[in-house]
Amino acid sequence: MKLFIYDHCPYCVKARMIFGLKKVPFELVTLLNDDENTPIKMIGQKMVPILEIEPGQFMPESMDIVKFIDKKFPPVVVTEKENPSLLEILDQARIAYYSLVMPRWINSRMEEFKTPSAKQYFQKKKENMIGPFFSALENTENFKKEIIKILQEIEKKMAEKNQWYLGDKISFNDFHLFAFLRSLTIVKGLPFPPKLKRYVKNCAHKSQIPLSYKQALV
Numbered sequence: 001m002k003l004f005i006y007d008h009c010p011y012c013v014k015a016r017m018i019f020g021l022k023k024v025p026f027e028l029v030t031l032l033n034d035d036e037n038t039p040i041k042m043i044g045q046k047m048v049p050i051l052e053i054e055p056g057q058f059m060p061e062s063m064d065i066v067k068f069i070d071k072k073f074p075p076v077v078v079t080e081k082e083n084p085s086l087l088e089i090l091d092q093a094r095i096a097y098y099s100l101v102m103p104r105w106i107n108s109r110m111e112e113f114k115t116p117s118a119k120q121y122f123q124k125k126k127e128n129m130i131g132p133f134f135s136a137l138e139n140t141e142n143f144k145k146e147i148i149k150i151l152q153e154i155e156k157k158m159a160e161k162n163q164w165y166l167g168d169k170i171s172f173n174d175f176h177l178f179a180f181l182r183s184l185t186i187v188k189g190l191p192f193p194p195k196l197k198r199y200v201k202n203c204a205h206k207s208q209i210p211l212s213y214k215q216a217l218v
Contacts, residue, residue: 002027002052007110010179014062015049017175018069020208030111034121079171086173089153090180096146101183102126103133108215144190155193163202178203186212
């Protein structure tokens with residue numbers, strides 16, 4: 001199987017997690033960010049992740065991929081339970097989160113941004129969402145303060161002793177939360193509360209996904 005991704009993409013992180021957790025072999029293919037033709041040929045639109053199950057058979061949507069792989073390679077380990085309050089918190093963080101990570105993604109070692117045209121393509125689209133990247137970088141400290149409050153709020157709601165967000169079993173919440181936290185590791189000097197710091201390292205280890213700070217250049 002092949003999984004087509006962008007390294008920065010939180011949805012792609014979710015799809016990658018299940019392969020690492022279950023130790024399922026697969027080929028990871030990173031597309032250039034401005035490559036529209038490849039995903040459109042596969043699924044009719046530009047989006048990732050895309051799982052090529054076998055030649056010519058494609059599946060989009062991160063959590064659909066998670067459920068498919070979990071069931072295809074038993075035993076099933078993921079509970080579809082979700083805590084709505086976590087999703088609400090992550091949604092509240094949206095602007096500060098993207099303002100911190102997006103300008104840093106295109107100035108990283110990530111393969112999807114290895115050409116000037118790929119960087120320009122991404123920047124043009126995403127500045128329509130958060131405004132000029134240079135302005136976001138200038139406001140880094142303010143955005144950090146917002147995110148630190150969010151991280152503290154998340155940590156208060158985490159299970160006290162168990163390794164996953166809701167306890168001793170991995171749930172959909174862990175896919176959402178790890179993808180969010182993994183992106184934030186690219187922000188130099190952003191402190192994680194102790195439990196979340198342990199959590200993100202544990203998730204990275206079990207999922208076999210390197211944290212984003214290893215790709216950071218700024």
